Amino acid sequence: MVEVVGLDELMKEHNFFDGFGKEALELMAGCARNETFRAGEYIFKSNSDATHFYIVRHGNVSVELPVPGRGRITLQTVGEHETLGWSWLLPPFRWWADAKAISLVRAISLDAVCLREKMEDDHELGYRLMQRFVPVLAERLHATTVQLLDLYGLPGRA
Numbered sequence: 001m002v003e004v005v006g007l008d009e010l011m012k013e014h015n016f017f018d019g020f021g022k023e024a025l026e027l028m029a030g031c032a033r034n035e036t037f038r039a040g041e042y043i044f045k046s047n048s049d050a051t052h053f054y055i056v057r058h059g060n061v062s063v064e065l066p067v068p069g070r071g072r073i074t075l076q077t078v079g080e081h082e083t084l085g086w087s088w089l090l091p092p093f094r095w096w097a098d099a100k101a102i103s104l105v106r107a108i109s110l111d112a113v114c115l116r117e118k119m120e121d122d123h124e125l126g127y128r129l130m131q132r133f134v135p136v137l138a139e140r141l142h143a144t145t146v147q148l149l150d151l152y153g154l155p156g157r158a
Contacts, residue, residue, distance in 0.1 A: 059105035088112035
């Protein structure tokens with residue numbers, strides 16, 4: 001017999017949601033769905049609407065940026081137990097990079113409009129989610145900076 005597990009239970013297993021109570025998890029699970037992406041499939045493309053964020057449950061995702069004259073560069077690889085996407089939080093709610101599945105990816109996606117409405121209605125939930133996303137933003141900024149330094153080099157480096 002197959003055991004059916006609710007999305008709130010799957011979310012509870014992810015460290016991003018540590019400390020969220022049952023009520024908050026159920027509230028957020030109302031915005032969630034399971035998704036699968038095949039290797040090579042784009043999860044999102046730069047400059048498109050940022051409609052979701054993702055909790056990667058299985059597989060790896062390449063966060064890429066097209067660089068004129070240099071092709072595509074990988075800024076970061078996001079794997080199991082990590083979050084993918086933060087552009088849904090900030091206007092104009094557009095992706096700034098591409099995300100491509102490197103392998104089969106299973107993820108929970110959370111609808112951005114639904115979640116922003118819940119955050120507006122429940123400021124405690126909104127505050128706690130923002131506390132979780134600020135470190136993600138800082139990590140992604142750092143990873144991007146490191147990649148750009150590697151790509152363009154430091155002044156005086158041969």
